[in-house]
Each structure stands twice: as structure tokens, then as C-alpha cells.
Amino acid sequence: xDAIRIEQLQKSFKSGWPxxxxxxxxxxxxxxxxxxxxxxxxxxxxSGKTTxxxxxxxxxxxxxxxxxxxxRPAGDVEVRRRVGFxxxxxxxxxxxxxxxxxxxxxxxAGLARGVIKERADHLLELVxxxxxxxxxxxxxxxxxxxxxxxxxxxxxxxxxxxxxxPMSGLDPLGRKQVRDLILKLRDQGxxxxxxxxxxxxxxxxxxxxxxxxxxxLQAAGRVEELVQNGHAHTVEVxxxxxxxxxxxxIAKVATRLLQRGRQCLVVLPKPDLxxxxxxxxxxxxxxxxxxxxxxxxLEELFVQPSNNQER
Amino acid sequence: MWxxxxxxxNTFRESLRDKILYNLLFFAVLLIGASVLLAELSxxxxxxxxxxxxxxxxxxxxVLIAIFVGIGLVTKEIERRTVYTIMxxxxxxxxxxxxxxLGLVLTLLVNIGVxxxxxxxxxxxTGTPIxxxxxxxxxxxxxxxxxxxxxxxxxxxxxxxxxxxxxxxxVYVIGHLTTDLKGIAQKGENEALSAIMTGIYYLCPNLEYxxxxxxxxxxxxxxxxxxxxxxVYGMLYAALLVTAACVIFQRRxx
Numbered sequence: 001x002d003a004i005r006i007e008q009l010q011k012s013f014k015s016g017w018p019x020x021x022x023x024x025x026x027x028x029x030x031x032x033x034x035x036x037x038x039x040x041x042x043x044x045x046x047s048g049k050t051t052x053x054x055x056x057x058x059x060x061x062x063x064x065x066x067x068x069x070x071x072r073p074a075g076d077v078e079v080r081r082r083v084g085f086x087x088x089x090x091x092x093x094x095x096x097x098x099x100x101x102x103x104x105x106x107x108x109a110g111l112a113r114g115v116i117k118e119r120a121d122h123l124l125e126l127v128x129x130x131x132x133x134x135x136x137x138x139x140x141x142x143x144x145x146x147x148x149x150x151x152x153x154x155x156x157x158x159x160x161x162x163x164x165x166p167m168s169g170l171d172p173l174g175r176k177q178v179r180d181l182i183l184k185l186r187d188q189g190x191x192x193x194x195x196x197x198x199x200x201x202x203x204x205x206x207x208x209x210x211x212x213x214x215x216x217l218q219a220a221g222r223v224e225e226l227v228q229n230g231h232a233h234t235v236e237v238x239x240x241x242x243x244x245x246x247x248x249x250i251a252k253v254a255t256r257l258l259q260r261g262r263q264c265l266v267v268l269p270k271p272d273l274x275x276x277x278x279x280x281x282x283x284x285x286x287x288x289x290x291x292x293x294x295x296x297x298l299e300e301l302f303v304q305p306s307n308n309q310e311r
Numbered sequence: 312m313w314x315x316x317x318x319x320x321n322t323f324r325e326s327l328r329d330k331i332l333y334n335l336l337f338f339a340v341l342l343i344g345a346s347v348l349l350a351e352l353s354x355x356x357x358x359x360x361x362x363x364x365x366x367x368x369x370x371x372x373x374v375l376i377a378i379f380v381g382i383g384l385v386t387k388e389i390e391r392r393t394v395y396t397i398m399x400x401x402x403x404x405x406x407x408x409x410x411x412x413l414g415l416v417l418t419l420l421v422n423i424g425v426x427x428x429x430x431x432x433x434x435x436x437t438g439t440p441i442x443x444x445x446x447x448x449x450x451x452x453x454x455x456x457x458x459x460x461x462x463x464x465x466x467x468x469x470x471x472x473x474x475x476x477x478x479x480x481x482v483y484v485i486g487h488l489t490t491d492l493k494g495i496a497q498k499g500e501n502e503a504l505s506a507i508m509t510g511i512y513y514l515c516p517n518l519e520y521x522x523x524x525x526x527x528x529x530x531x532x533x534x535x536x537x538x539x540x541x542x543v544y545g546m547l548y549a550a551l552l553v554t555a556a557c558v559i560f561q562r563r564x565x
Binding site: 054057059060061077081083085089090091092093095096104107108109149152153162 | 314328329393394397399400562565
């Protein structure tokens with residue numbers, strides 16, 4: 001059984017003017033998330049990520065298609081006992097203290113008082129907010145709110161955790177903490193499905209990725225596979241004792257040349273060209289310092305279709 | 312059921328931590344206190360002035376809380392997006408709405424209780440007789456406030472806070488004038504106008520049924536059967552509105 005199964009999901013929003021046709025946001029989105037994996041739901045702003053998440057959680061009704069969470073229809077209230085959710089830029093009841101806040105969500109999930117206390121203590125420690133447990137949320141910084149929001153999503157120990165842009169607005173340390181927490185959840189056997197437009201976060205922690213563009217799934221699979229498919233690796237060659245521009249054999253094949261004092265950085269579009277460059281280098285009396293193959297990045301996958309769309 | 316209680320408790324806690332509520336309460340206490348001064352200056356029956364003003368203050372502050380907190384019950388949750396994390400829990404939309412409604416009713420009960428206590432103390436200090444009719448009047452004020460809260464909740468499930476406030480105030484004012492509207496409808500020569508007035512008469516709750524403050528101030532009790540009937544009328548109307556609010560809220564996208 002998949003943790004999430006979405007088939008041909010459609011959703012349109014009413015246009016602001018009467019008589020105008022509705023604006024389609026999701027145009028037959030299909031994806032599935034296996035249990036126990038971290039799935040990154042990647043896409044530019046306005047591509048339909050948040051709408052998909054809202055439909056998953058029953059905040060919006062689908063216009064068409066099928067959506068299942070842990071084998072149950074998305075509208076099923078009971079399945080939400082097994083699901084935790086953190087919305088984008090969360091706003092919470094700011095008159096509550098962190099402790100009261102977690103207790104409120106624990107009670108909503110039907111947990112007993114003793115269990116809530118135990119879970120809240122554990123989670124506040126996990127997200128590094130034990131010191132602020134008695135502080136009202138209105139006095140929290142954005143990063144602290146994000147972390148207490150994560151704790152809220154986990155208070156009932158859910159099997160599936162859905163996070164909408166969990167790293168947005170966080171400083172590098174905050175982002176690392178959230179990344180570590182997501183990895184920890186995976187280690188505990190939980191499924192994490194999170195939307196983001198921050199590519200390095202996805203590359204670092206996701207088992208699989210789905211790229212959504214214009215309401216459809218553009219690509220899906222393991223990060224390495226996506227990066228390799230159709231994207232040749234570049235290679236960076238660093239050499240010493242020559243000027244790259246002065247060696248025609250090198251200048252001809254390099255996509256980029258950068259001279260730093262005695263050292264020259266040569267960027268090659270594909271690995272096959274390395275031999276050619278090394279031969280030319282030796283012929284000129286230069287020395288090879290390093291050859292570093294550059295991994296392709298999701299960014300290319302992300303940017304290319306976006307550009308196509310703009311055209 | 313449990314979820315409804317959790318939401319209601321949190322709504323109650325929210326209002327307790329809202330400073331506006333304390334300001335309104337202070338305003339009510341001030342009005343009740345001022346009634347004593349006004350009675351001193353008046354040549355009319357002093358006891359009637361104190362009870363009249365006291366009951367009016369309780370009613371006014373109650374209505375202000377019912378309307379202005381009532382319209383925010385849902386709209387604030389949506390605007391602040393707090394509804395996202397709650398609806399993602401194992402709780403139905405109807406349970407959420409019912410919890411919000413009952414939370415505000417609880418707030419109103421506590422507030423009315425405090426104001427009524429201050430009112431009774433004032434009567435006792437000034438030596439004004441405390442009639443059973445006062446308790447009857449306050450009980451029907453509570454029913455009226457439950458109904459007004461339901462009206463505010465109903466409007467706020469499909470319109471903005473400002474529009475909801477305007478419409479709820481409109482229903483409140485018309486609700487106290489429905490008998491006059493019926494009179495206009497019967498006497499009016501314009502058929503369209505008569506039809507509109509009759510429509511409004513049947514559509515809007517007749518809040519005058521729940522208003523026995525005038526009699527109560529004179530120490531005249533109403534029959535218990537009337538009290539019961541008026542209470543059932545108000546409660547049924549409120550239940551109808553809350554049910555309609557749930558149906559509308561069920562269809563909403565967030």
C-alpha cells in the first residue's frame with residue numbers, strides 16, 4: 001500500500017469575474033509516495049504544490065481524479081489520525097504557550113493527558129524549544145514558530161508527515177535542524193512528503209522527487225536518476241603553468257575558462273574531453289592539479305521546463 | 312464529541328485572553344454604576360431606572376460580544392490560516408463549527424454571569440427590590456445572545472468579517488422591529504413592499520419575543536409557559552442557523 005496515491009487529480013479555481021472560465025491549477029496530476037520514504041514535491045511558485053497538499057488533507061475538494069492517503073480516501077476524517085501536517089508560513093494561536101499549543105493539538109488527536117505531556121516534552125526537546133515551553137507563541141521568532149509547528153505535526157506520532165515548504169524562511173542552522181529532523185523521521189519508519197522550491201534541500205535528503213510544473217507531474221524518480229537522465233555531467237579541470245586562452249586545443253572545448261594567478265580552471269561539457277585537454281596541457285609544459293566531475297543538478301531539470309513555459 | 316469540547320475550551324480561552332472583553336466588561340460595570348447616579352438625579356421611580364439601565368447594559372455588552380466575537384469565530388481562523396492545522400486533524404467541519412459556537416456561548420454565559428452579579432450587588436446596595444422577573448429577563452437575554460451568535464456564525468461562514476458584522480447588526484435591528492414590519496405590510500398599499508415586509512417578517516427571528524426587560528424592570532414576571540416557549544423558539548432558531556452554517560462550511564475550500 002502506498003502512503004499517498006494521486007491519480008489524475010484536477011482542480012480549477014473560479015475566475016474573479018462572472019462569465020469567465022475557471023482557472024485550472026491541477027491538470028491531471030498523478031503521483032505515488034511509498035511508505036517509509038522521504039518524497040520531495042518540487043515545483044516553482046504557482047505550480048500547484050500547495051493546492052495538492054490542501055486536497056490531500058481535505059482542506060479543498062478535488063475537481064476530479066482520485067486521492068488516497070494510507071489506503072483511505074483523502075476526505076476521510078479518521079485517516080487524519082495517522083497524518084501530521086505543517087502548513088506553509090504557519091500562523092498559530094499566538095495567545096497559547098508552546099506547551100498549551102501542543103497540548104491543544106494532542107487533545108484534538110484524542111491523546112490522553114499523560115501521553116500528551118510525555119510527547120510534548122520529547123518533541124520540545126527534539127526541536128530545541130524546551131527553554132521556551134512556557135512562552136506565548138506571539139513572542140516566538142519565525143524559526144521558532146516553524147519548529148513548534150513541526151512539533152505540532154508530530155504530537156500524535158503520525159505514520160505520514162506532510163510538510164508544506166518546511167524550510168522556507170529559516171536560517172541555515174534552522175534549515176539543517178529541519179533536514180536532520182526529517183531524516184530522523186524516516187529512520188523511525190515514517191513517510192515524509194514535503195513540498196519545496198529549495199533544490200539543495202531536496203538533493204540532500206530526498207529518496208524520491210516529483211517535479212510539478214503547471215499542474216502536471218513533469219518528472220519523478222530518484223534524485224540521481226533524474227539528474228543523470230538527459231543531463232551530461234560537466235568536468236572541472238584545474239591546471240597550473242599555462243594560460244587556458246592561449247592554448248587553442250583547450251579554449252576550443254572548454255565551456256568556461258577562469259584564470260587565477262598561475263592556476264587555470266577549465267570547465268568541460270563532458271568527461272570524454274578530459275584526455276584531449278590533458279594532452280594539450282602536457283604539450284604546453286603545464287601540470288595537472290585536479291579533475292573533478294561535476295554532478296548534474298536538479299536545478300537544470302527545474303529551470304528548463306520553467307523557461308519553456310515562459311516562452 | 313471530545314473534539315467539540317476541545318475546540319470550545321480553546322475558543323473560551325482565546326476570549327479570556329482578549330483584552331477587548333475586559334474593556335467591554337468594565338464598560339458594563341460602569342454603566343450599571345452610572346445607573347445609580349442617574350437614579351439619584353432623577354425625580355422618576357429610582358428603582359425602575361436602576362433596573363432598566365442595568366438590564367440594558369447587560370444586553371448591550373452581550374450583543375456587542377456576540378456580534379463582534381461571533382463574526383470572527385470563523386473568519387479569523389481562515390484569515391490567520393489557523394484552520395489549516397485544525398482541519399488536518401481527525402475532526403469534521405461541523406464539529407469544528409459547533410465547538411467554536413459553544414466556546415463563545417460559554418464566554419457569553421460567564422460574562423453575563425459576572426455582569427448580572429455586579430447588577431444584583433448594585434440593587435442590594437441601593438436597596439432596590441430584587442424580583443424573580445429580573446432572572447427571567449436575563450435568562451431570555453442569554454437565549455437572544457445565543458441566537459445572535461448563531462446569526463453571526465452563519466454569515467461568517469460565507470462572507471467577510473465586515474459584511475458579516477453589517478448583516479448581523481441588520482438582522483438584530485430588524486429582529487426587534489418585525490412586528491412593526493408586519494404592521495407596515497398589512498397597512499401598505501404597495502403590494503411589492505408588503506410582500507417584502509412579510510418576507511422579512513417570516514425570515515428574521517422575532518427578537519422582541521425574547522425581550523421582557525420592560526416588564527422585568529417593573530417587577531412583573533412573565534408566565535413560565537411563555538418563558539419556556541420563548542426559550543424553545545430562540546434555541547430552535549439558533550440550532551437551525553448553526554446547522555445551515557455547518558452545511559455551507561462543509562462545502563468551503565480553504
